[in-house]
Amino acid sequence: MDLNTISEVVRRPSDRPGADWREGDAWLAGGTWLFSAEQPGLHRLVDLTALGWDPLVPSGAGLEIGATCTIRDLYAFTPPADWTAGPLFARSCEAFLSSFKVWNSATVGGNICMSLPAGPMITLTVALEAEYELWAPDGSVRTVDALDFVTGNNRNILAPGELLRRIRVPARALRGRTAHRLFTLTRLGRSTVFLVGTQTAGRSDLLLTVTAGTTRPLRIAFDTVPDARTLQQSINAIPADVWFADPNGTPDHRHHLTLHFAEEIRHELMAGGPA
Structure with missing residues (x-):
C-alpha cells in the first residue's frame, strides 16, 4: 500500500538512529505490516536495514539475533549440534501466516514489536528465556526479559522512539x-x-x-x-x-x-x- 503521508525516507541513519527521532517517525525494517495498512499519523520512515546489523551471531554464550534478521535467515540457520532446542527455530518460523515473499522481508524484531498474540518470534524467544536490548532516543540502553516486553494485544513496553536492537538467547536454554x-x-x-x-x-x-x-x-x-x-x-x-x-x-x-x-x-x- 502507498503511504501518502510520508514526506521523507531516511536511507542512511546514524549508528544511533534514535537521536534524530521525532513525532511522526516510524522505524522501517521489513515493512510487511507497515505497508499493509494506512498510516495517517506517519510522516517519515527511518530505514534500519541500512545499519547492517549482524543477523545471527552464535557464540559460547548463546545466540544473538539482530532485530533486522529476516525470517528467511533464521529459518536457514543451522544451530550447533549441542543446541538441542535448535529445531524450535524452524518450527516457529513455520508458524507464520505468510508467503515466501513475506519471509524474505519480515524481520524477527518486527514480529516481536508488533506484539500480536500469535507472533511466533515472541513464542520462540520467551520459551528460550531470551533478553531484549532496547535503545532509547537519549542514547541509553536497557535490557528486559522477553516475557516482560509484550503487555497485551498489540501492546508492549516500548517508549516513543525506542527500538529493539537485538535478542540474546542464552546457551543454557539452547541446550535444553x-x-x-x-x-x-x-x-x-x-x-x-x-x-x-x-x-x-x-x-x-x-x-x-x-x-x-x-x-x-x-x-x-x-x-x-x-x-x-x-x-x-x-x-x-x-x-x-x-x-x-x-x-x-x-x-x-x-x-x-x-x-x-x-x-x-x-x-x-x-x-x-x-x-
Whole structure:
C-alpha cells in the first residue's frame, strides 16, 4: 500500500538512529505490516536495514539475533549440534501466516514489536528465556526479559522512539529439551494456541510457555515435572481476561486446547521423548 503521508525516507541513519527521532517517525525494517495498512499519523520512515546489523551471531554464550534478521535467515540457520532446542527455530518460523515473499522481508524484531498474540518470534524467544536490548532516543540502553516486553494485544513496553536492537538467547536454554504444540483452524492459518515446554539439560524441571491463546505470553515454571492435576490447576489460575478472543478461537476454546496440549507436553518431557 502507498503511504501518502510520508514526506521523507531516511536511507542512511546514524549508528544511533534514535537521536534524530521525532513525532511522526516510524522505524522501517521489513515493512510487511507497515505497508499493509494506512498510516495517517506517519510522516517519515527511518530505514534500519541500512545499519547492517549482524543477523545471527552464535557464540559460547548463546545466540544473538539482530532485530533486522529476516525470517528467511533464521529459518536457514543451522544451530550447533549441542543446541538441542535448535529445531524450535524452524518450527516457529513455520508458524507464520505468510508467503515466501513475506519471509524474505519480515524481520524477527518486527514480529516481536508488533506484539500480536500469535507472533511466533515472541513464542520462540520467551520459551528460550531470551533478553531484549532496547535503545532509547537519549542514547541509553536497557535490557528486559522477553516475557516482560509484550503487555497485551498489540501492546508492549516500548517508549516513543525506542527500538529493539537485538535478542540474546542464552546457551543454557539452547541446550535444553523442548516439546511444543501448535493448533490452527486451517493448515496455514493463524495460531489459535502455541505452547512450548522446555527442560534444563540434566534436570527434571518444566517451563511451560503459553502464547497465541493469551493476550500476552505467559510462563509457568515448575522445579520438577508436576502431576496432571497441578499442571491443570496452574493453567486454570490464568485470569479470565488474559485469554484471547478473535475469529480463530474463543477464550473457552483456547483454554481447553491449552489444558489438552500442556498435558501432552508434560507427558513427552516426563517420558524423555524427542528434544
